[in-house]
Amino acid sequence: MSFAIRNWLPNALKNPLWGNRKRWGLEVNADDSCWQEWQKTYASFYAENQRAGIGTKINDAGYRVMSAIDLTDKNVLEIGAGDIRHLQYLKGKPSEYVLADISPEMMSFAQQKLTEQTIAHRSILLQRNQPLPLADESIDVIVSFYSLEHLYPLRPYLQDTHRVLKPGGILIGAIPAEGGLAWGGGRMLTSRRWFKKNTRIDPDKIICWEHPNFADHIISELDAIFQRKSVVHWPLPWMPMLDINLIIRYQYQKKV
Numbered sequence: 001m002s003f004a005i006r007n008w009l010p011n012a013l014k015n016p017l018w019g020n021r022k023r024w025g026l027e028v029n030a031d032d033s034c035w036q037e038w039q040k041t042y043a044s045f046y047a048e049n050q051r052a053g054i055g056t057k058i059n060d061a062g063y064r065v066m067s068a069i070d071l072t073d074k075n076v077l078e079i080g081a082g083d084i085r086h087l088q089y090l091k092g093k094p095s096e097y098v099l100a101d102i103s104p105e106m107m108s109f110a111q112q113k114l115t116e117q118t119i120a121h122r123s124i125l126l127q128r129n130q131p132l133p134l135a136d137e138s139i140d141v142i143v144s145f146y147s148l149e150h151l152y153p154l155r156p157y158l159q160d161t162h163r164v165l166k167p168g169g170i171l172i173g174a175i176p177a178e179g180g181l182a183w184g185g186g187r188m189l190t191s192r193r194w195f196k197k198n199t200r201i202d203p204d205k206i207i208c209w210e211h212p213n214f215a216d217h218i219i220s221e222l223d224a225i226f227q228r229k230s231v232v233h234w235p236l237p238w239m240p241m242l243d244i245n246l247i248i249r250y251q252y253q254k255k256v
Contacts, residue, residue, distance in 0.1 A: 003241070004180065004214070004216060004242050004243060005180075006018060006179055006180075006181070006184075016184075016204075017181070017184030017187070017188065018178070018179060018184050018207060018211075018214075019203070019204045019205070019208035019211075020208065023204070024204065024205045024208045025208065026152050026212035027152060027212075028128075028209045032205065034200075034205045034206060035205070035206070035209065037200060037201050038199075038201055038206050038210075041198070041199055042103075043106070045194060045198075046082070049191060049194060054190070058246055058247060059085065059146065060085070061235065061246070061247045062145055062146065062173070062174025062234070062247045062248075063086035063088075063145065063174070064249070065174060065232075065249040065250070065251065066086045066089040066143070068172070068230075068251065069141065069170060069172060069251075070092045071091060072091075072092030072093060073093075073094070073095045074094045074140035074141050075095060075096050075138065075139050075141075076097045076098065076139070076143060077098045077100060077132075077139045077164065078097065078099055078110070078143040078144070078145075079101070079143070079144045079147050079161070080100070080102075080106075080144065080145070080146070081099045081101055081106070081107060081109075081110035081143075081145075082101075082109060082145070082146075083106070083110060083113065084099075084110035084113045084114065086145060090117075093119060094119060095120065096120050096121065096122070097114055097120065097121040098123075098124060098134070099114075099121060099122070099123045099124065100123075100132065101123075101124075102125070102126045104125060107125070111123060129156075131160050131163075132161070132163075132164055134164045135164070137163075137169075138164055138166070139164045139166060139169060140169050140170070141169060141172065142161050142170070142171045142172070143173055144161075144171065144173035146174065146176060148173070148175050148218050148222075149175050149178050149212075149214075149215070149218065150210060150212070152212040152213065154213050154217070154218065155221055155225075158221055158225050162225050162226065162254060165254045167254055167256045168254060168256045169253070169254045170229075170251060171226055171250075171251070171252040171253070172251050173249075174247055174250065175218055175247070176211075176246065176248075177215050177243075177246050177247060177248055178211050178213070178214050178215050179214030179215055179217075179242060180215065180241075180242035180246075181243040182243060182244055182246055183215075183246055186246065187207070191203065215248055219248065219250070222250065222252055226254060226255075227252060227253045227254070228251075228252055229251040229252060230249075230251045231248060231250050232248070232249045232250075233247070233248055234247040234249065
């Protein structure tokens with residue numbers, strides 16, 4: 001995971017692929033007009049780019065990792081649940097499913113799905129850069145799909161998930177191969193076009209602020225805090241290289 005083509009590219013090529021990080025940095029500027037417009041249009045973007053077409057197929061490739069564990073009678077926490085589309089891969093019925101998200105609108109999708117599946121659940125509205133309002137070692141399984149790329153700075157978030165996870169507990173999910181050539185190139189053909197067509201947003205800002213963490217950095221941080229069980233690249237698992245894959249599925253465990 002240490003090799004990445006981006007490290008050898010000039011800024012003129014890196015910026016369109018992964019945002020102008022030198023200019024805009026990695027921390028959100030909440031007063032920026034592009035960010036404010038993004039907050040109003042995020043739900044529309046998600047609906048048009050993540051719940052249909054190629055976006056659906058790519059996301060589903062990550063969700064399949066859920067079939068690897070049995071959730072029967074487990075206390076489960078999901079961070080950034082969105083519309084919880086991985087329910088189709090769920091094995092077993094948890095005793096409680098805790099939803100945690102910074103967006104009430106996005107969390108409502110997950111609440112509806114869990115209600116339909118008669119899975120006992122409750123919701124926690126998170127604040128940026130605030131610890132999880134949960135007791136130490138109270139969670140059996142933490143689920144995190146396409147959220148770790150958003151959390152900045154990453155290390156404190158991972159330490160907090162480690163805190164609430166029981167010894168032997170599992171952290172499972174997937175991340176985009178952010179920082180890789182295939183992911184950056186795909187975004188140029190999809191998300192960037194959507195921004196240009198539907199908004200006045202400068203995508204160079206939003207890419208930096210929405211995806212501050214590259215995938216190789218995320219895996220390195222996970223390895224530093226948890227015990228790795230599996231890390232699988234998609235669509236070419238036999239070639240685990242960041243630049244030629246789109247999704248990375250992972251399973252980690254808290255040491256007993």
